[in-house]
Amino acid sequence: MSIRKFAFSLFALTALALPAHAKEGGGHGEAAQHWSFKGMTGTYDRAALQRGFEVYRQVCASCHSLNLLSYRNLADLGYSEDQIKAIASEYAVMDGPNDEGEMFERPARPSDRFKAPFANKKAAMYANNGAYPPDMSLLAKARHGGADYIYGIMTGYADAPENMTLMQGQYWNAAMHGNIIAMSPPLSDGMVSYEDGTEGTLHQYAMDIATFLTWAAEPHMEARKRTGLKALIFLLVFSFIMYGVKKRVWQDAH
Amino acid sequence: MASGKREPFDNAFVEWVDSRLPIFTLMVKEYRAFPTPKNFNYFWNFGAIAMVMLVLMIVTGIVLAMHYTPHATMAFNSVERIMRDVNWGWMLRYMHMNGASFFFIAVYIHIFRGMYYGSYKKPRELLWIFGVLIFLLMMATAFMGYTLPWSQMGGWAATVITNLFSAIPLVGEKLVALLWGGFSVDNPTLNRFFSLHYLLPFVILGVVVLHVWALHVTGSNNPLGIEPNGPQDTVPFHPYYTAKDTFGLSVFLILYVVVTFWFPNVFAHPDHFVQYDSMVTPPHIVPEWYFLPYYAILRSITFDIGIPFTDIVFINAKFGGVIAMFGAVIVLFFLPWFDSHPVRSARFRPWYKIALLALALDFILLGYVGMETADAVKFGIPLVYVGQICTLYYFAFFVAIVPWLSKNEKALPLPKSINDAVLAAKGA
Structure with a gap:
């Protein structure tokens, strides 16, 4: 075997081994959905982001925080400055101390972080039967499968098999590791009515919330791919030129 | 000078x-x-590539440090602030994260090239030793960098790796307390890791200067492993190798850009995106891919070493694993003395070539074993046995196979000069 061939097979082997790194420890393998943000130039579907935000604030936000996001970040979803101000002002946040040393409540501003449903982790656990509803800011990156996993959890509820007994406050879910989840089925058909007239099905809600949470975890994905494309085109052209330069320099060396 | x-x-x-x-x-x-042998192949690009990656890591790292907060309660969120709010922060962070992986890719290929063409042999032993030292320093730096986001994976990797030192007899416990700066992995641990993570790259840079200096004293080895006899065998470094290195670097960077901008988290486990919690152990703690072979060696020593059929134990399994893991790197330092065969290049040493290619596959297999859980079974074979056989081969290669071949292998005839070989290849 020539060293060149060997190097190539080494590379191929490594490439084959990589996906295995990602598979370990997951649930039961969620079916891959079709996402707008996949692919070399994929972008977030703005309408899906806005619908997903609607699902988040009407349903998820009653238990799950989104601590790493500010209201101003909603500009990415296509909301105008006034719309963001209006959305923020629906929430009351604690500020202070004022000149008299008192803490006070005021309507949230675009620069404020998303208001969390509970004051702290203990309060969240106390209100949820001892289970902690995780912060959702990075959820799409913090679980194997990402958006497909979130979609899988949303749509994975079913009756437990007969040989499995669930305790009070436990539910069976196909996508969950070990199939036991402490969250009651959060979404069902018709639960949230969409302003844009999209039909409110469980499938639609699950797709939209997964898109929204993928954006929340990776808000600069579009800029990343755009920048990457520029760098890639530059390097391809540069490599091509340098190949010519190298050939030219070496032509009379031997 | x-x-x-x-x-x-x-x-x-x-x-x-x-x-x-x-x-x-x-x-x-x-x-x-600088007269450079004129018969380099593309394996000789990786020294320059590694150098560029080091500079890239230092530059991105310095800017990241301007925005990072080394505190147990703030580190995770400060990294997220870099990803979300700092201008181009996401790009610096992804370039740094994936830059580490590509630095290791370049260095692993560079080391393999050195072993394949016998670049470690006389008179380049010191050059090789500086290289291994750089590799060792890189490992320490990369490990500490891995912990800095203070994620579940980072914090627990710090816990697992620092705990290894407790296996050292007598001083182990004290050493661990020193590494931790207390009685558990906590804020003082993060602080000292950050400080050292910032310091060590400059130490690496210093050793790189020595590495390059030593290279310029002996001159480069080449694929034939024979010394140049005169100007007909060499070309000036510039423009010949500056052009070739730039081309090779550019191709390497294409791969780096594809991963950094389209698959930035392909090397990162989901537990990197959960804040460290000392009360919740992740089900599967894995190091970065470039440590996996050594991790497998560590876990291969599952038995105590002592006098058979008695209860006398000299080295328990844990300490044995630690010795094996560090030994696997330390053994590289001595390669020039394990192998004193007069012929350098594996091209003319058919048996050494087979043994070395087997070592490369062995190393990849070890990496695979390191990636799986300790109790994993594949095709009915517990992977721990695969790891043990691979570990055995790894050490046997250095301390038995190479010394034996060094004395007994009959080499193929060497070409008279680099120029003759190049002209013969052209004519063929």
Whole structure:
């Protein structure tokens, strides 16, 4: 075997081994959905982001925080400055101390972080039967499968098999590791009515919330791919030129 | 350094500087005129590539440090602030994260090239030793960098790796307390890891200077492993190898850009995106991919070493694993003395070539074993046995196979000169 061939097979082997790194420890393998943000130039579907935000604030936000996001970040979803101000002002946040040393409540501003449903982790656990509803800011990156996993959890509820007994406050879910989840089925058909007239099905809600949470975890994905494309085109052209330069320099060396 | 006879420069300013500090003379001597064997293949690109990656890591790292907060309660969120709010922060962070992986890819290929073509042999032993030292320093730096986001994976990797030192007899417990800066992995641990993570790259840079210096004393090895006899065997470094290195670097960077901008988290486990919690152990703690072979070696020692059929134990399994893991790197230092065969290049040593290619596969297999859980079974074979056999081969290669071949292998006939070989290849 020539060293060149060997190097190539080494590379191929490594490439084959990589996906295995990602598979370990997951649930039961969620079916891959079709996402707008996949692919070399994929972008977030703005309408899906806005619908997903609607699902988040009407349903998820009653238990799950989104601590790493500010209201101003909603500009990415296509909301105008006034719309963001209006959305923020629906929430009351604690500020202070004022000149008299008192803490006070005021309507949230675009620069404020998303208001969390509970004051702290203990309060969240106390209100949820001892289970902690995780912060959702990075959820799409913090679980194997990402958006497909979130979609899988949303749509994975079913009756437990007969040989499995669930305790009070436990539910069976196909996508969950070990199939036991402490969250009651959060979404069902018709639960949230969409302003844009999209039909409110469980499938639609699950797709939209997964898109929204993928954006929340990776808000600069579009800029990343755009920048990457520029760098890639530059390097391809540069490599091509340098190949010519190298050939030219070496032509009379031997 | 470059004192003594000096050719004057035409440019008045250059001449003014050079007559006081002959830095231009040095550059001309070492990077323009430097006689370099003319038969390099593309494996010789990876030294320059590694150098560029080191500089890239230092530059991105310095800017990241401007925005990062080394505190147990703030580190995770400060990294997220870099990802979300700092201008181009996401790009710096992803370039740094994936830059580490590509730095290791370049260095692993560079090490393999050195072993394949016998670049570690006389008179380049010290050059090789500096190289292994760089590799060791890189491992320490990368490990500490891995912990800095203070994620579940980072914090627990710190816990697992620092705990290894407790296996050392007598001083182990004290050493661990010193590494931790207390009685558990906590804020003082993060602080010292950050400090060292910032320091070590500059130590690496210093050793790289020694590495390059030593290289410029002996000159480069080449795929034939024979020394150049005169000017007909060499070309000046510039423009021949500056052009070739730039081309190779550019191709390497294409791969780096594809991963950094389209698959930035392909090397990252989901537990990197959960804040460290000392009360919740992740089900599967894995190091970065470039440590996986050594991790597998660590876990291969599952038995105590002592007098058989008695209860006397000299080295327990944990300490044995630690010795094996560090030994797997330390053994590289001694390669020039394990192998004293007069022929350098594996091209002319058919048996050494097979043994080395087997070692490369062995290393990849170890990496695979390191990636799986300790109790994993594949095709009915517990992977721990695979790891043990691979570990055995790894050490056997250095301490038995190579020394034996060194004495007994009959090499193929060597070409008379680099020039002859190049011309013969052209004519063929």
